[in-house]
Amino acid sequence: MRFLVRTVTLLALCVGILAPVTAMAATAPVVSVTPTSGPAGSQFTIHWSGFTQCRVITFTWAGAPLASGSPGTQGSVVATAPADAKAGTYAINATCGKETGLTRFTVTVTTTTVTSAPPPTTTTPPVVTTTTPRVTTTTPSPVTTTTATTTTTTVVTTTTSAPPPVTDEPKTDGGLKLDHSSIQPGDTLSASGTGCEPGHDVTLTADGERVGEAKADGGGSFTAPVQFTKIEPGRHTIMASCGVELTGVVDQALTSSSGDYSSTLIVLVFFVLGGIVFVRFAY
Numbered sequence: 001m002r003f004l005v006r007t008v009t010l011l012a013l014c015v016g017i018l019a020p021v022t023a024m025a026a027t028a029p030v031v032s033v034t035p036t037s038g039p040a041g042s043q044f045t046i047h048w049s050g051f052t053q054c055r056v057i058t059f060t061w062a063g064a065p066l067a068s069g070s071p072g073t074q075g076s077v078v079a080t081a082p083a084d085a086k087a088g089t090y091a092i093n094a095t096c097g098k099e100t101g102l103t104r105f106t107v108t109v110t111t112t113t114v115t116s117a118p119p120p121t122t123t124t125p126p127v128v129t130t131t132t133p134r135v136t137t138t139t140p141s142p143v144t145t146t147t148a149t150t151t152t153t154t155v156v157t158t159t160t161s162a163p164p165p166v167t168d169e170p171k172t173d174g175g176l177k178l179d180h181s182s183i184q185p186g187d188t189l190s191a192s193g194t195g196c197e198p199g200h201d202v203t204l205t206a207d208g209e210r211v212g213e214a215k216a217d218g219g220g221s222f223t224a225p226v227q228f229t230k231i232e233p234g235r236h237t238i239m240a241s242c243g244v245e246l247t248g249v250v251d252q253a254l255t256s257s258s259g260d261y262s263s264t265l266i267v268l269v270f271f272v273l274g275g276i277v278f279v280r281f282a283y
Contacts, residue, residue: 030048032047033103036104053097061082196220196240212224
């Protein structure tokens with residue numbers, strides 16, 4: 001009987017010690033802009049939330065410094081699009097220690113409409129022809145009188161307006177696309193991009209470390225595998241340098257398994273049942 005009591009007590013202690021481990025997922029920072037588009041040189045507001053690991057957030061426009069702000073629960077800062085920016089969509093990266101965020105701003109083209117004045121209208125006055133009557137007198141014949149005929153000609157001038165000028169639509173730069181928005185350890189990740197300089201070497205980096213490389217084809221496109229040297233849960237910004245700067249983001253996640261816990265519990269239950277059978281036969 002004492003053996004049974006000791007066995008049950010040991011089982012209770014083991015079950016109380018074992019507990020599943022739950023991984024806490026870090027909340028990724030959020031970055032946005034208002035408005036999301038405008039002409040070169042226009043102002044816009046950058047909004048952010050979720051940065052907690054540093055004292056100053058640095059914002060860059062296609063890799064060049066743009067603005068900075070202090071982190072907190074949420075905040076905003078006013079920035080200006082470069083006056084020499086061409087029409088297209090540009091990435092705005094936010095960096096705060098190891099925390100990063102990404103948003104985009106589209107530079108639009110200001111269309112100027114030129115109205116052409118119609119050409120002057122010239123009217124030619126009508127030509128009037130007057131015929132002097134001829135009088136013939138014969139004696140003793142009667143007098144014959146001829147009435148003069150007047151002819152009037154009217155000239156009509158037609159004015160044709162020139163067609164309106166044709167304005168070409170703006171072209172947008174290429175971008176970096178990832179085949180997965182989030183990965184786990186062991187998953188494969190591939191990056192593809194367009195808008196590079198034809199034949200230019202492509203270098204892919206994440207958090208300052210090289211994660212892939214490729215070479216742009218004659219059309220400025222490329223495809224390359226992405227390989228992280230270490231696994232760090234959270235959002236990571238991948239930058240492709242190929243004559244221009246292209247960016248993309250991917251989330252890394254870790255999963256926990258409860259298989260060891262289940263197998264240990266089965267072994268403990270087996271020993272308890274064996275102890276009960278032993279005690280029963282002993283009595």
